[in-house]
Amino acid sequence: MSQxxxxxxxxxxxxxxxxxxxxxxxxxxxxxxxxVKVSAARVAWVESEIDAYVERRIAEREPAPKPALVGVAA
Known part of the structure; x- marks a missing residue:
């Protein structure tokens, strides 16, 4: 885990x-x-926490619709 x-x-x-x-x-x-406060005028974020945030956002999205099968009788 990256710190x-x-x-x-x-x-x-x-x-x-x-x-x-x-x-x-x-x-x-x-x-x-x-x-995270790095100095009086600078802040930063923990890289692993940002990576986890992005992964959660991707996982939370709605699944893509399934493509319709062309030429297949139902």
């Missing part, structure tokens, strides 16, 4: 395209991993 800290700028590479305000709102609601 690497990643900055806001790296979240996009992980598939998180939310703005800073939306991330803050989701954090406050307990729906996004909490940030």
């Amino acid at each position: 690497t800290l990643i900055p806001f700028e790296t979240l996009r590479e992980k598939g998180v395209t939310l703005c800073k305000v939306q991330i803050w709102r989701l954090e406050k609601a307990g729906k996004f991993p909490r940030r």
Whole structure:
């Protein structure tokens, strides 16, 4: 499990395209991993927690509709 800290700028590479305000709102609601204060002016997130968040979002999506079979009598 990675304990690497990643900055806001790296979240996009992980598939998180939310703005800073939306991330803050989701954090406050307990729906996004909490940030880690790195310094007075910088925050980051634990990489493994972001990866798990993205995996959960993928798992929560609705399944794709099954394609219709063409030419098959029901």
